[in-house]
Amino acid sequence: MISYTLKDNIGIIKLNRPDKRNALHPDLVKKMKEKLNEIRDDDNVKVLIITGVGKAFCAGADLSYLNELRNFSSIENEKDSEDLAEMFLMLYKFPKLTIAAVNGAAIAGGCGLASVCDLIVADEDHSKFGYSEVKIGFLPAIVSIFVIKRIGEGIARQLLLTGEIINGKRAYEVGFVNYLYNNALEGATEVASNILKNSSFSMKETKSMISAVSGLSVDDAVNYCVRLNAISRSSKDFKEGLESFLKK
Numbered sequence: 001m002i003s004y005t006l007k008d009n010i011g012i013i014k015l016n017r018p019d020k021r022n023a024l025h026p027d028l029v030k031k032m033k034e035k036l037n038e039i040r041d042d043d044n045v046k047v048l049i050i051t052g053v054g055k056a057f058c059a060g061a062d063l064s065y066l067n068e069l070r071n072f073s074s075i076e077n078e079k080d081s082e083d084l085a086e087m088f089l090m091l092y093k094f095p096k097l098t099i100a101a102v103n104g105a106a107i108a109g110g111c112g113l114a115s116v117c118d119l120i121v122a123d124e125d126h127s128k129f130g131y132s133e134v135k136i137g138f139l140p141a142i143v144s145i146f147v148i149k150r151i152g153e154g155i156a157r158q159l160l161l162t163g164e165i166i167n168g169k170r171a172y173e174v175g176f177v178n179y180l181y182n183n184a185l186e187g188a189t190e191v192a193s194n195i196l197k198n199s200s201f202s203m204k205e206t207k208s209m210i211s212a213v214s215g216l217s218v219d220d221a222v223n224y225c226v227r228l229n230a231i232s233r234s235s236k237d238f239k240e241g242l243e244s245f246l247k248k
Contacts, residue, residue, distance in 0.1 A: 001015075001016060001017060001025070001027055001028040001031045002014060002015055002016055002028065002031050002032060002035060003016045003053070004035055006042075006044060006045060008193070008196075009044060009045065009046040009047065009196055010045075010046070010047050010048075010049060010189060010192045010193070010196070011039050011042075011045040011047070011048045011049065012048075012049045012050075012051065012185075012189075013032070013035060013048065013049070013050045013051075014050075014051055014052065014053050015028065015050070015051070015052045015053065015057070015058055016053045017053075018052075018053045018054030018055070018056070020059075020062060021054070021055070021056035021058075021059035021104075021105065022052040022053065022054065022056050022057065022058045022059065022110070023058065023059045023060060023061060023062040023063065023065075023110075024058065024060060024061050024062060024084070024109045024110070024113075025062040025065050026065065026080065026083065029083055029084055029087050030083075032087050033083075033086065033087050033090060036087075036090050036091065036094065037090075039096070040094065040095060040096070045096060046096060046097075046195075046196055046200055047096060047097050047098075047099065047192040047195055047196060048094065048096055048097070048098045048099070049098075049099045049100075049101050049185070049188045049189065049192060050091075050098065050099070050100050050101065050113070050117060051100070051101035051102075051103055051184060051185050051188070052102075052103055052104060054104070055103075055104045055105075055126070056103075056104040056105045056106075056110075057100070057101075057102045057103055057104050057105060057106040057110055057113075057114065057127070057184075058105075058106055058107070058109065058110025058113050058114075059105055059107050059108075059110055060107045060108030060109040060110045060111075060132070061108065061109055081141075081142065084109065084142060085142050088112060088113070088116045088142060088143075088146065089116075091113075091116040091117060092116040092146065092211075093207075093211065094207075095204045095207070095208075096200075096203075096204070097118050097119070097192075097195055097203050097207070098116075098117040098118050098119070099117055099118065099119045099120070099121055099188045099191060099192055100113065100114035100117040100119070100120045100121070100188075101121050101184040101185045101187070101188035101189075102114055102120060102121065102122040102123065102127045102129075102168070102177070102184055103123050103126065103127065103184040103185060104123065104126050104127060104128070105127075105128045105165075106127065106128065106129050107128070107129075107130055107131075107132055107165070108130075108131055108132050108133055108140070108143070109143060111129050111130060111131055111143065111147070112131075112140075112142065112143030112146060112147070114129070115143065115146040115147050115150050115176070116146050118207070119178045119179070119188075119191065120171075120176065120177045120178050120179075121177075121178065121179045121180075121181060121184050121187045121188040121191055122168035122171060122172065122177045122179070122180055122181075122184055123168060123180075123181065123182070123183065123184040124168050124169060124180040124181065124182055125168075125182065126168075127167065127168035127171070127177075127184065128165050128166070128167055128168070129159075129165065129166050129167075129168070129171045129176060129177075130159065130163065130164060130165035130166060131143060131144075131147070131159050131160050131163060132163045132165070133160075133163070134160070134161065134162075134163045135163045140160050144156065144160055147159065147160065147176075149214070150175070150176060151174055151175050151176050152175075155174045155175075155176075168180055179191060202232070205228070205232065209224075209225065209228055212224060213225065
C-alpha cells in the first residue's frame with residue numbers, strides 16, 4: 001500500500017498502488033496513519049515528502065471501494081469519512097514540514113491529500129489537479145475545508161463547483177502549487193534539502209502559529225503572537241542562531 005525511506009533527515013512516503021493509480025482505500029488510509037504516528041516521534045525526520053509510484057499521485061477514492069459504499073449504512077459511511085478526515089488532519093497538523101511531490105494526477109481525495117501538505121511541488125508536464133466529486137453526485141466535503149484555506153473561496157468555488165481538471169502550470173498560477181519542476185520528487189527533495197538549514201523548532205512553532213492565528217480576530221492574534229514572540233526568544237535555537245548570525 002505504501003513504502004517508506006529515510007535519507008539525510010528527509011522521510012519519503014510513496015503511495016504504492018500504481019495499478020490503482022494510488023487510489024485511496026481504507027487499508028491505505030490505515031497504513032498512512034500508522035506511519036505518520038511513527039514518523040511524528042522520529043527525531044531523525046526533519047521533513048516529510050509524500051509522492052506516488054507510477055504515473056499518478058493519487059486518483060482519489062478506490063473505484064471498487066466506492067461501489068461498496070452504496071450498501072453502507074449511514075453509521076458506516078460516517079465512520080469511513082471520519083477515518084479519512086483523521087488522516088487529512090494528521091497531515092495538516094503534522095509537527096514536521098510536509099511536501100507533496102505531485103508526479104501525476106491528483107484528483108478528488110488525492111487533490112485533498114496534496115492540499116493538506118505545507119508545500120506542493122508539481123511535475124510541470126504531468127501533474128493534474130481537480131475535484132471531480134460533483135460529476136458523480138458526491139460532495140467534496142472534507143477536502144473543501146483545506147482547498148479554501150489554501151487558495152481562498154473564489155478559486156475554490158471554481159474548482160469545487162465545476163469539477164474541472166487543471167494542469168500543474170495553472171495550479172501554480174492560482175497559488176495551489178508552490179513549485180514546478182520537471183521531476184516532482186527530485187524537486188521536492190531539493191526544496192526539502194534547503195529547508196533542512198532552518199531551525200526545526202522554529203518551523204514546528206511557526207506551523208502551530210499559522211493554524212492558531214487563522215482562527216483568531218486581529219486583536220487576539222496580535223496578543224497571541226506577542227506572547228509567542230517572547231517565548232521564542234528564550235529558546236536554544238534562537239540563542240544559537242542569533243550568535244551565529246552576529247558572528248557573520
